[in-house]
Amino acid sequence: MGSPICKKETGLKSQDASRRTFVQATAAAAVTVAFPSLAQAQAFPARPIKLICPWPAGGSTDAVMRALAESATKALGVQVVIENKPGASGMLGPNELVRAQPDGYTLSQITIGVARLPHMQKMQFDPLKDFTYIACLTGYTFGVVVRADSPIKSIADLVAFARANPGKFTYGSTGNGTTPHLAFAEFASKAKIDVTHVPFKGSADGVQAVLGGHVMSHSDATGWAPQVEAGTMRLLATYGSKRTKRWPNVPTLNELGFDTVSDSPFGIGGPKGMDPAVVKRLHDAFRSTLQDPAVLASFDKYDQSVIYMGTEEYTRFINNMFQSEKATIERLGLAMKS
DSSP states (O other), X not given: OOOHHHHHHHHHHHHHXXXXXXXXXXXXXXHHHHOHHHHHHHHOOOSOEEEEEOSOTTSHHHHHHHHHHHHHHHHHSSOEEEEEOOOXXXXXXXXXXXXXXXXXXXXXXXXXXXXXXXXXXXXXXXXXXXXXXXXXXXXXXXEEEEETTOXXXXXXXXXXXXXXXXXXXXXXXXXXXXXXXXXXXXXHXXXXXXXXXXXXXXXXXXXXHHHTTSSSEEXXXXXXXXXXXXXXXXXXXXXXXXXXXXXXXXXXXXXIXXXXXXXXXXXXXEETTOOHHHHHHHHHHHHHHTTOHXXXXXXXXXXXXEEEEOHHHHHHHHHHHHHHHHHHXXXXXXXXXX
C-alpha cells in the first residue's frame, strides 16, 4: 500500500506540470495575438507551395521556372510545385491569384504583361491593387527566327518581302500583348511594313509552327535556341540594346536602324493582402535561388541574366511600367476601344 506522503507529492508534481503547461500555452497564445505576423511566419510554410508557370511545359520559361522551384524547395523546406497554365498571353497565373487565399501557398510568375494588357483589353485584375510583388529574378532575351531553309536570310530580306507582299509575311509570338508581339509590332511600324501576327500559347507551340511551315517566323524569347544551335532555324536579329554573347554575329534591331529595344524582367508574385512576414520569407528564399549554380546554368542556357528587385522596388517598377506601357500601346494603335 503506497505512502500518503508519496501520493501527495505526486499530486503536487502533477499540478505543477499542468500549471507550467497552462502558462506556456497562455504565453504562446499571447505571442500569437500580439505578433500574428511572427507566429504565421514561424509556421510558414507547412505544406507544398503551388507556383504557376503560365506557359506550356517544354518551353524556355517552363525550364527556368522549374529550376527556380527546385532551388526554392531547398530554401523553404517544402516542395514548390510547378503548375502549367498556358494561354491568355501568360495571364492565367495572375488570374488565379485574384481568387487565391493570400496565405503564401499560391504564387505565379509575373511578367510585364500584367502592366500592359489592361490597356489592351478588359482584365480580371487591377495590377496596381490585386497582387503582392514578391521579387523580380531574371529577364528574357528576345529575337526573331525563321526556318533554316527560308529564303528570308536577313532582316533586310524580311523587310523587302513584306513591302512587296503586304500582309503576307506571318510571324508568331507567345500571345497578343506579350513583349515578343509588341517588339515585332514596333519594328514593323518603324520599317513601315504590313505583316500578320499569329498568337500562340507559348514558345514550344510557336517553334513547332515555324518548323512545320505554318508561319514564316517566330518572335520570342530563346526557346528557339536549341533549333538555332542545331541548324534547323536561323536567327535574324535580337531585340536587346547590344548583341548577345552567344550569338555575337547576329545584329540587334536597334543597330539595324529600327529603333527597337526590348527586354522583359519577370518575377514572382502572390495575391494581395499577404502577411509581410510571409512575403519576406518567400522573398528571401527566391533571392537565394540567384546564388544556386543550377539556376544560373538554366539562365545561361536561355540567355537570361540576373535582374533582381526586392519587394518594394519590384512594386514600384510595375507601377512605373503600367504608365509607360500605356503610352506604348496607344502609340502602336493597340489600345482598348472605350
